[in-house]
Amino acid sequence: MATSGDHLVLIIEDEQPIRRFLRASLTNEGYRLNEAASGEEGLRVAASYPPDLVLLDLGLPDIDGQQVLRRLREWLAAPIIVLTARDQEQQKINAPDAGADDYVTKPFATGELLARMRTALRHAQPAGPQSSAVCIGDLRFDLAARLVFKRESLIHLTPLEYKLLVTMLKHAGKVLTHRFLLREVWGPESSQETHYLRVFVASLRRKLEDDPARPRYLLTEPGVGYRFAAE
Amino acid sequence: MATSGDHLVLIIEDEQPIRRFLRASLTNEGYRLNEAASGEEGLRVAASYPPDLVLLDLGLPDIDGQQVLRRLREWLAAPIIVLTARDQEQQKINAPDAGADDYVTKPFATGELLARMRTALRHAQPAGPQSSAVCIGDLRFDLAARLVFKRESLIHLTPLEYKLLVTMLKHAGKVLTHRFLLREVWGPESSQETHYLRVFVASLRRKLEDDPARPRYLLTEPGVGYRFAAE
DNA sequence: AACTGTCTTAATGAAATCTTGACGCCCCCC
DNA sequence: GGGGGGCGTCAAGATTTCATTAAGACAGTT
Numbered sequence: 001m002a003t004s005g006d007h008l009v010l011i012i013e014d015e016q017p018i019r020r021f022l023r024a025s026l027t028n029e030g031y032r033l034n035e036a037a038s039g040e041e042g043l044r045v046a047a048s049y050p051p052d053l054v055l056l057d058l059g060l061p062d063i064d065g066q067q068v069l070r071r072l073r074e075w076l077a078a079p080i081i082v083l084t085a086r087d088q089e090q091q092k093i094n095a096p097d098a099g100a101d102d103y104v105t106k107p108f109a110t111g112e113l114l115a116r117m118r119t120a121l122r123h124a125q126p127a128g129p130q131s132s133a134v135c136i137g138d139l140r141f142d143l144a145a146r147l148v149f150k151r152e153s154l155i156h157l158t159p160l161e162y163k164l165l166v167t168m169l170k171h172a173g174k175v176l177t178h179r180f181l182l183r184e185v186w187g188p189e190s191s192q193e194t195h196y197l198r199v200f201v202a203s204l205r206r207k208l209e210d211d212p213a214r215p216r217y218l219l220t221e222p223g224v225g226y227r228f229a230a231e
Numbered sequence: 232m233a234t235s236g237d238h239l240v241l242i243i244e245d246e247q248p249i250r251r252f253l254r255a256s257l258t259n260e261g262y263r264l265n266e267a268a269s270g271e272e273g274l275r276v277a278a279s280y281p282p283d284l285v286l287l288d289l290g291l292p293d294i295d296g297q298q299v300l301r302r303l304r305e306w307l308a309a310p311i312i313v314l315t316a317r318d319q320e321q322q323k324i325n326a327p328d329a330g331a332d333d334y335v336t337k338p339f340a341t342g343e344l345l346a347r348m349r350t351a352l353r354h355a356q357p358a359g360p361q362s363s364a365v366c367i368g369d370l371r372f373d374l375a376a377r378l379v380f381k382r383e384s385l386i387h388l389t390p391l392e393y394k395l396l397v398t399m400l401k402h403a404g405k406v407l408t409h410r411f412l413l414r415e416v417w418g419p420e421s422s423q424e425t426h427y428l429r430v431f432v433a434s435l436r437r438k439l440e441d442d443p444a445r446p447r448y449l450l451t452e453p454g455v456g457y458r459f460a461a462e
Numbered sequence: 463a464a465c466t467g468t469c470t471t472a473a474t475g476a477a478a479t480c481t482t483g484a485c486g487c488c489c490c491c492c
Numbered sequence: 493g494g495g496g497g498g499c500g501t502c503a504a505g506a507t508t509t510c511a512t513t514a515a516g517a518c519a520g521t522t
Contacts (some may be wrong), residue, residue: 070513077275128511143306144278158468166305175377178466213511222478223390223509224377365509389479426482433500443498453498455488 008032010051012042013083014059014070018106022055025110033139046072047154053121054080054098068101075145075154079120083108087137134169136231137217139208141169148208157205160185164200165208168218173230176219201226238352241265241282243273243299244314245291249337251284256341270299271358277303285351287331304330310351314339365400365461368448370439372400379439386438391416395431396439399449404461406452432457 009031013019019035026033034049036042046054054072055210060064072080079101101120104113135143138148146162148155156164167184170174182191190196201220205212219227240262244250249268257264265280270291271379279284285303289296296313303311310332318327331353335344354440363375377393388396398415401408413422421427432451436443452459 080521110420142278144274146305160469173376184321193470195472198510198512199470205511218508219477221377224393391480424481427480429498429500430481430502433502436500451499 005013005028005177008034008049009117010034010036010042010046010049010054011041012036013057014038014058018057018083025114026228029114032129039065042068042154043071046076048151048152050076050078052124054078055083055117056080056081056087059085064225073141075147075226077124080122081113081116081120106118136169136172136229139217141166150208161200161204164197166206167229168226175224175227177225179225181225194227197226237261238261238283239263239265239279240348241267241273241277241285241309243267243270243291244288245269246288249288249314252356255449256335256345262347270296273299276301277307281307281309283355284348285309286312286314288314290313290316300330307354311353312344312347314353367403368398368462370448372397381439388438389436392431392435392438395428396435399459403459406458408453408456410456412456428457 011019011022011026011031011033013022013035014037016037023033023035024070034045034051036045040056042056054076055063056068058069069082071180082100082103083106085106102116103115118141124218127231134143136224139153140152141147142149143166146164148157148165150193164181164185167181178197179191181197182193186193186196201218205215205218208217209215217229219229221227234370240257242250242253242257242264244253244266245268247268250268254264254266265276265282267276273285273287285307287299287303289295289300293338299315300311311330313334314337315334317341318335332354333347335347365372365374367375369382371378372378374397378392379388379396395412398412409425409428410422412428413424413431417424417427431445432449436446438450439445448460450460452458
């Protein structure tokens with residue numbers, strides 16, 4: 001019987017033959033699989049279905065594999081094993097620094113890969129109850145990891161956008177005056193600069209709302225301030 | 232018998248002897264424990280198992296203890312007690328500003344630490360989601376959130392409408408003269424403009440009363456002013 | 463030095479709110 | 493019966509506030 005314990009593995013690999021080979025080997029071992037043929041897709045899938053382990057090919061067509069690695073590591077605790085071709089051997093040296101847990105040179109033996117996967121999974125965090133997430137509507141806030149999701153897809157926020165959003169979230173349901181928000185986010189000396197708020201609320205709406213012109217979460221209280229809809 | 236009420240305590244401390252000492256003292260008192268030997272690990276564990284109290288050593292090897300404090304405070308409401316070595320005494324001054332609830336200088340007596348922990352836990356969230364709501368008839372006023380409901384549905388009020396309504400609510404049951412209301416809401420220089428009052432009382436009635444022509448809450452006192460029905 | 467991402471600032475049109483005036487009603491007094 | 497004052501309603505500007513876009517400033521990186 002398989003010893004994989006039903007782990008979900010994400011394969012990010014552009015070459016279809018290798019994907020097919022991995023699919024055969026791993027499903028046979030009892031792993032559940034997700035596959036992505038590009039870096040962008042990999043990031044998207046990882047955000048939607050957080051994997052227990054990632055197999056990442058560094059030689060991707062669209063964006064730099066190293067960058068995928070970094071962006072995954074920003075929030076994903078699961079182990080990442082890098083697949084690297086022999087002629088990319090120099091890159092191997094960089095991989096561990098950038099957050100990979102192990103690397104395997106192509107071509108590789110099935111047994112070796114499986115062994116390294118088992119090791120990585122054993123060393124991994126005992127996968128506690130993922131996170132302290134707050135859900136409102138189709139938004140999910142993982143405050144500890146500083147991540148915001150909309151319907152399972154990760155939303156990128158700039159530092160100030162994030163700070164403003166968290167401030168409103170902490171007082172969800174209440175009307176917050178312009179002055180209060182400006183003091184909290186920008187500091188007391190900017191408490192008159194209401195146009196800062198307008199710009200940043202607009203950009204948050206563009207990222208979080210289905211219809212930014214008719215917001216569901218970030219509501220305007222004309223003449224007073226803003227309010228984050230409690231539910 | 233322990234008085235800890237089964238609280239979960241997270242210890243973020245790199246020096247193993249101190250961790251061991253704390254483990255002995257605290258488990259003996261009936262606390263449940265989580266331990267982390269670095270800042271990064273502390274943040275991760277806190278996210279996975281939200282603690283009721285955090286003991287944080289500021290002298291950590293990987294990332295600045297102050298930064299750990301800030302990042303915890305972004306989302307964690309539980310009290311945080313900072314442990315600081317005597318030679319880091321200057322940092323103590325900054326700690327409270329950055330969100331610590333208390334600090335203890337190493338070396339410390341067990342009794343003192345336990346006392347401070349009890350205090351912190353007692354002070355934690357003394358009040359739940361205290362709804363400072365006032366109900367009158369089928370109206371509900373949540374002054375903290377600046378929201379007004381009529382039979383569970385939210386009523387939108389403009390700034391002046393709201394200010395007028397709150398002024399009348401503060402003196403509910405009493406007859407308020409035109410001059411008084413105008414001074415309170417519009418300022419002393421508009422105390423003759425009784426016309427303002429008529430317009431805004433009318434618009435409040437339209438929004439709050441079942442039958443604006445026969446008001447139940449916003450009553451006219453002919454020749455004198457208005458009165459908000461006490462009940 | 464160019465680049466990337468972020469923040470500030472300015473400018474424009476749109477929306478909401480406030481002010482103001484006109485009109486009708488009712489009651490009471492002349 | 494007529495007239496006047498207090499009150500309620502409506503609606504048209506005038507004013508303030510808001511949303512959106514885009515261009516410049518700035519910092520950190522490559």
